Amino acid sequence: MRHRNKTVKLQRDAAHRRSLLANLTCSLIEHGKIRTTLAKAKALRPVAEKMVTLGKRGDLHARRQAVAFLRQKDVVKTLFEEIAPAAADRQGGYCRITKLGARQSDSAPMAIIEWVDTPAAAAVSSEEAADA
Incomplete structure (x- = not known):
């Protein structure tokens, strides 16, 4: 029985699935939105949201946890400096x-x-509010 087993396997072994989700998360952080299959998007959502939660914490341990999972320091920097502050509230x-x-x-x-809450969308909406 599969009680409380939520992991979507995506027809991959554990290491391949972890790499896939890390790469998809990096692409989402870099580009703001990505086009993928519905199954991968549904599997990506909890992982990406956990990364934003780490970014909102903002301490050194959270940053090291994010680097350990994503393996790209520039992407982690973008996550902590742009995406997490946009989702702070x-x-x-x-x-x-x-x-x-x-x-x-x-x-x-x-x-x-x-x-x-994308940083670009927040800037556009604040400019529209200032014009009104």
């Missing part, structure tokens, strides 16, 4: 998944995963 739910439909080649369900 939010209690959770930092990511949004939007379904796109089936992929042409193999009919895999596709989705876009993006940050709810």
Whole structure:
């Protein structure tokens, strides 16, 4: 029985799955939104939100934990300096998944995963509020 076993395996062994999720998280932090399959987006969301929670903590131990998982110091710097402060007032739910439909080649369900509070979107909305 699979009681309380939430891990989505994505047809990969543990090391490959961990690397995949780390790379997807790095891409999401770098680009702000990524287009991937729905299953990968759903598996990525809890991992990305845990990284934002580490960024909101902001201490040295949290930064080292993020570097240990993501393995890219420049991405961790972006996470701690841009993304986490943009989500500072939010209690959770930092990511949004939007379904796109089936992929042409193999009919895999596709989705876009993006940050709810992006620094660029926050700057645009504050400029619009200042103009009004």
